[in-house]
Amino acid sequence: MSWTTVCTLDDILPNAGAAALVGDTQLAVFRVDDRIFALDNHCPFSRANVLARGIVGSVGDTLVVASPLYKQHFSLEAGHCLEDDSISVRRFPARNENGLVQVQL
Amino acid sequence: MSHKQRLLVVGNGPVGHQFLESIVESGCATDYQITVIGEEPRPAYDRVHLTAWFETRQADALNMVADGFYATNNIDVRCGEKVVAIDRNAKTATTDSGRHYDYDQLVLATGSYPFVPPVPGHERENCFVYRTIEDLEAITAAAKNASVGAVVGGGLLGLEAAKAIKDLGLKTHVIEFAPRLMAVQVDDGGGALLRRKIEDLGVEVHTQKNTQNIGDGEHCVHKLSFADGAELETDILVFSAGIRPQDALARQCELEIGERGGIAINNYCQTSDPAIYAIGECALWNQRIFGLIAPGNEMARVAAAHILGNGDDKQFTGADMSTKLKLMGVDVASIGDAHGNTPGAKSYTFIDEQAEIYKKIVVSESGKHLLGAVLVGDADDYGNLLQFALNGIELPEHPEAMILPNIDGSASVGLGVDALPDSAQICSCNNVSKGDICAAVQGGALTVGDVKSCTKAASTCGGCTALVGQVVNAELTKLGVEVNTDLCEHFPYTRQELFHLIRVGGIKSFDELLEKHGSGKGCAICKPTAASIFASCWNEYILENQHAGLQDTNDRFLANMQNNGTFSVVPRMAGGEVTPDGLITVGSIAKKYKLYTKITGGQRVDLFGATLDQLPVIWKELIDAGFESGHAYGKSLRTVKSCVGSSWCRYGVQDSVGQAIDLENRYKGLRSPHKIKMAVSGCTRECAEAQSKDVGVIATEKGWNLYVCGNGGMKPRHADLFASDIDTETLVKYVDRLLMFYVRTADRLQRTSVWMENLEGGLDYLRQVIIDDSLGICDELERDMQSVVDSYQCEWKTTIEDEQKLKQFRSFVNADDGDKDIVFVEERGQIRPANEEEKQLNNNLIAVA
Ligand code: SRM
Ligand SMILES: Cc1cc2nc3c(=O)[nH]c(=O)nc-3n(C[C@H](O)[C@H](O)[C@H](O)COP(=O)(O)OP(=O)(O)OC[C@H]3O[C@@H](n4cnc5c(N)ncnc54)[C@H](O)[C@@H]3O)c2cc1C
Numbered sequence: 043m044s045w046t047t048v049c050t051l052d053d054i055l056p057n058a059g060a061a062a063l064v065g066d067t068q069l070a071v072f073r074v075d076d077r078i079f080a081l082d083n084h085c086p087f088s089r090a091n092v093l094a095r096g097i098v099g100s101v102g103d104t105l106v107v108a109s110p111l112y113k114q115h116f117s118l119e120a121g122h123c124l125e126d127d128s129i130s131v132r133r134f135p136a137r138n139e140n141g142l143v144q145v146q147l
Numbered sequence: 148m149s150h151k152q153r154l155l156v157v158g159n160g161p162v163g164h165q166f167l168e169s170i171v172e173s174g175c176a177t178d179y180q181i182t183v184i185g186e187e188p189r190p191a192y193d194r195v196h197l198t199a200w201f202e203t204r205q206a207d208a209l210n211m212v213a214d215g216f217y218a219t220n221n222i223d224v225r226c227g228e229k230v231v232a233i234d235r236n237a238k239t240a241t242t243d244s245g246r247h248y249d250y251d252q253l254v255l256a257t258g259s260y261p262f263v264p265p266v267p268g269h270e271r272e273n274c275f276v277y278r279t280i281e282d283l284e285a286i287t288a289a290a291k292n293a294s295v296g297a298v299v300g301g302g303l304l305g306l307e308a309a310k311a312i313k314d315l316g317l318k319t320h321v322i323e324f325a326p327r328l329m330a331v332q333v334d335d336g337g338g339a340l341l342r343r344k345i346e347d348l349g350v351e352v353h354t355q356k357n358t359q360n361i362g363d364g365e366h367c368v369h370k371l372s373f374a375d376g377a378e379l380e381t382d383i384l385v386f387s388a389g390i391r392p393q394d395a396l397a398r399q400c401e402l403e404i405g406e407r408g409g410i411a412i413n414n415y416c417q418t419s420d421p422a423i424y425a426i427g428e429c430a431l432w433n434q435r436i437f438g439l440i441a442p443g444n445e446m447a448r449v450a451a452a453h454i455l456g457n458g459d460d461k462q463f464t465g466a467d468m469s470t471k472l473k474l475m476g477v478d479v480a481s482i483g484d485a486h487g488n489t490p491g492a493k494s495y496t497f498i499d500e501q502a503e504i505y506k507k508i509v510v511s512e513s514g515k516h517l518l519g520a521v522l523v524g525d526a527d528d529y530g531n532l533l534q535f536a537l538n539g540i541e542l543p544e545h546p547e548a549m550i551l552p553n554i555d556g557s558a559s560v561g562l563g564v565d566a567l568p569d570s571a572q573i574c575s576c577n578n579v580s581k582g583d584i585c586a587a588v589q590g591g592a593l594t595v596g597d598v599k600s601c602t603k604a605a606s607t608c609g610g611c612t613a614l615v616g617q618v619v620n621a622e623l624t625k626l627g628v629e630v631n632t633d634l635c636e637h638f639p640y641t642r643q644e645l646f647h648l649i650r651v652g653g654i655k656s657f658d659e660l661l662e663k664h665g666s667g668k669g670c671a672i673c674k675p676t677a678a679s680i681f682a683s684c685w686n687e688y689i690l691e692n693q694h695a696g697l698q699d700t701n702d703r704f705l706a707n708m709q710n711n712g713t714f715s716v717v718p719r720m721a722g723g724e725v726t727p728d729g730l731i732t733v734g735s736i737a738k739k740y741k742l743y744t745k746i747t748g749g750q751r752v753d754l755f756g757a758t759l760d761q762l763p764v765i766w767k768e769l770i771d772a773g774f775e776s777g778h779a780y781g782k783s784l785r786t787v788k789s790c791v792g793s794s795w796c797r798y799g800v801q802d803s804v805g806q807a808i809d810l811e812n813r814y815k816g817l818r819s820p821h822k823i824k825m826a827v828s829g830c831t832r833e834c835a836e837a838q839s840k841d842v843g844v845i846a847t848e849k850g851w852n853l854y855v856c857g858n859g860g861m862k863p864r865h866a867d868l869f870a871s872d873i874d875t876e877t878l879v880k881y882v883d884r885l886l887m888f889y890v891r892t893a894d895r896l897q898r899t900s901v902w903m904e905n906l907e908g909g910l911d912y913l914r915q916v917i918i919d920d921s922l923g924i925c926d927e928l929e930r931d932m933q934s935v936v937d938s939y940q941c942e943w944k945t946t947i948e949d950e951q952k953l954k955q956f957r958s959f960v961n962a963d964d965g966d967k968d969i970v971f972v973e974e975r976g977q978i979r980p981a982n983e984e985e986k987q988l989n990n991n992l993i994a995v996a
């Protein structure tokens with residue numbers, strides 16, 4: 043599969059996220075220091091496309107984003123919800139390629 | 148080797164079960180061959196919380212028996228079997244299934260049964276009692292085809308039954324023979340107030356009604372006829388007219404019985420036959436029956452100790468019948484001699500008809516000791532008063548202060564838990580003393596939860612929970628253990644400590660803060676907290692690159708995010724004042740962008756349904772028209788509401804609108820631990836509701852009265868009068884100091900009310916700091932506030948002028964499209980978010996992208 047470039051590293055604030063549109067899919071792309079992660083932008087709890095707007099941080103050793111509406115945490119690396127293990131969002135391969143943010147889907 | 152002693156328990160209710168637990172706890176259970184026989188189809192369940200069955204309608208939820216309890220301890224349990232005869236000579240009990248059980252020691256824990264008055268018709272269908280799970284199942288089934296229910300008996304249980312019937316959706320009546328409700332526990336005054344409160348809930352109360360006949364109804368199943376000629380129709384009838392001790396077996400085998408029933412016992416709970424014990428509600432001690440769980444449990448412990456031969460020192464010596472309940476959501480408590488029957492007793496009564504509170508204390512002739520109390524509507528003082536009564540603690544000089552509200556903010560005459568002796572019983576249900584709780588804390592139980600599971604304190608009726616918490620905290624403090632007040636896993640500090648670190652260390656970014664004082668990557672708790680402190684201290688633009696990612700949901704995009712991911716737009720309208728042109732501008736912008744508009748509870752206009760990319764264009768138009776950010780999104784000053792005041796109102800004594808506008812303009816943009824709301828009223832009629840605000844100002848002939856630390860919301864609190872008749876300059880000085888002191892010292896998300904209540908010394912202390920400058924920090928507080936005021940900027944103006952920042956407001960970082968999933972429907976001429984069903988049907992949806 044090929045990589046799609048969505049923006050440059052500087053387009054995303056450090057330790058925060060931005061929404062990206064690839065085809066019809068809305069992605070939440072996160073930047074933690076210089077690493078990139080990509081999840082669905084759709085929050086399964088609020089059913090709104092808002093995950094990219096959540097606060098990025100850590101719970102123990104797990105890197106997470108907190109959904110901005112009702113604050114459930116999702117693992118940036120695995121996509122599962124920390125509060126309810128029956129719920130998860132899709133995660134997509136993502137990378138920082140010399141300052142370009144790229145995803146695969 | 149002689150055979151094991153045979154121990155037979157008849158009755159598997161809560162008390163019978165407590166007895167078995169006491170035997171098991173002693174570690175000697177295996178020395179006995181134990182059998183427990185119960186008539187009900189299931190082993191012991193929590194009758195005290197019977198009504199909770201309605202929550203789940205699952206019997207299991209009330210179960211009191213731990214998994215494997217009978218098997219592990221080799222106890223033979225028989226359910227659904229009734230003992231019908233006892234042969235004391237042969238030492239056998241015979242059951243309705245014809246089985247015989249031999250015993251060496253017999254324990255009767257047969258409880259009581261509901262008394263049903265022998266009124267003609269009482270055996271008709273749909274007549275129930277309220278004692279077992281089966282009773283509740285039958286009532287629930289009958290309620291399906293009923294619309295009216297009535298309870299005969301307005302005592303404690305009757306009211307509980309009435310609540311259950313009301314909750315089943317029936318029109319509900321309570322019929323009481325006596326002139327007042329809960330005649331045993333409360334006096335006339337308390338009864339009258341209780342009646343009013345219960346009637347407010349939509350339950351009809353009929354007192355002094357003597358039911359004479361139950362016959363066929365015309366509209367309902369039954370018609371009740373009363374002695375005074377009145378009649379009442381109902382489909383369901385529940386009798387709750389008192390309980391009678393279940394002493395049938397004792398009568399049959401000729402044990403000593405009280406005149407009005409009950410199995411007579413001595414201090415060891417032995418009946419007239421030393422091989423037979425009686426415990427719980429069937430037992431009569433000193434001519435008294437105890438219809439509560441706590442004395443029953445105590446009898447069970449005494450009987451167990453006696454049977455085990457654990458010394459004679461453990462005796463039953465009566466019990467306190469004080470009770471605290473929440474009946475239909477109404478707090479009711481009764482302590483000791485509630486009716487003032489003790490010779491020479493004097494009483495004090497406090498009635499607040501407005502708030503529907505009734506409090507009475509009964510004190511001894513000397514005025515030194517508390518004999519009893521009745522509380523209706525507010526039973527917060529229960530734990531405190533009970534300790535005074537039980538421990539004979541000497542009353543303060545003015546005992547009435549114990550029930551009077553502390554209007555002037557002086558510390559209430561509470562009794563610190565430190566004053567209690569170690570022997571003071573804190574949890575009467577489970578006989579747990581202060582000493583027991585302290586020992587548990589010393590043994591490593593560091594939370595109320597831990598203490599609850601290892602001492603059982605607060606695990607039954609819950610009436611003692613607050614007091615248990617106080618004892619735990621006092622003991623922790625004494626041990627020098629710090630209660631964990633860390634902000635979160637990333638910072639081992641309180642908000643107040645973090646504030647100090649940031650301010651003194653001159654820290655201006657989260658990365659620096661994390662590196663110097665924290666660990667991990669931060670989270671949705673510490674990031675917004677730090678962002679708020681940075682803003683309070685340095686007042687930089689909150690969307691600066693190093694701050695933007697720290698901001699909570701609404702601050703991040705300077706707008707409140709709604710349930711469908713769109714945003715609302717709230718321009719400031721200081722004091723609620725807006726010009727016609729202003730209104731027209733707001734209206735035409737709303738129209739242009741098809742936004743939903745509404746007047747908020749904060750006296751301004753809110754525009755809903757803007758998408759992320761629309762926010763900057765909408766704000767540009769608003770700002771061009773002279774509006775600025777309303778900070779509806781921030782933990783910051785929201786609004787200063789006003790009433791129209793002396794400019795127009797015939798009663799106004801000052802210009803309240805002008806004052807509100809000045810205050811709003813002064814404090815707008817101030818970031819704080821939680822939101823801050825204010826209001827200014829032009830006279831004592833208080834149309835701006837200033838007394839429900841963090842800062843409330845009410846005009847007087849001579850100046851302003853300042854009220855502080857009130858709020859509406861989840862737990863409303865009236866503001867306290869802080870200073871009277873002050874001039875505007877003093878007013879602003881005090882508010883500057885107060886707000887800055889709050890910003891510095893409050894916890895995260897702590898409104899001013901809770902902050903003030905948690906300050907040691909409360910309002911008095913706050914007055915000392917703010918008015919008398921007891922800490923010598925007032926100059927500094929004023930300077931800090933002035934610097935925030937001077938560095939104010941409209942965040943939206945800054946944003947729309949900065950190309951870089953505007954990029955953050957695109958819906959997608961790589962496309963100009965909008966979010967296609969955002970769709971609305973029309974309602975009452977405006978848009979609202981479409982719900983899932985409407986989205987599925989896909990009819991008349993309004994899309995923005
Ligand atoms: C819009 C508005 C309702 C309305 O349509 O009238 C509103 C809307 C919200 N209120 Fe409110 N409150 C609004 C007036 C009030 C009032 C009335 C007042 O201010 O006089 C109160 C009671 C007074 C008080 O706060 O003491 C009020 C007590 C609350 C509370 C409970 C606060 C508490 O201490 O218990 C919350 C929850 C919280 O803050 O944690 C809350 C939270 C909220 C939030 C922020 C919930 C959220 O996070 O999404 C809502 C934001 C919606 C939005 O997009 O603006 N809102 N809210 C009102 C906006 C006023 C304004 O112009 O800024
Ligand atoms: C709705 C409700 C609310 C209550 N609320 C409170 C409260 O808030 N606070 C409080 O302190 N108390 C309260 N009580 C009272 C409390 O439930 C009783 O004090 C407690 O249940 C007494 O326990 P017991 O084991 O003595 O009797 P019971 O609970 O009556 O148990 C006796 C058991 O013995 C069985 N039995 C009787 N005779 C025989 C026989 N011949 N053979 C075999 N089995 C037999 C019965 O079927 C029953 O299961 C409430 C009671 C009710 C009904």
Ligand code: SF4
């Ligand atoms: S009361 Fe609740 S639902 Fe209504 S606006 Fe306030 S927070 Fe929202």
Ligand code: FES
Binds near residue numbers: 577604
């Ligand atoms: S007093 Fe009832 S649980 Fe403690």
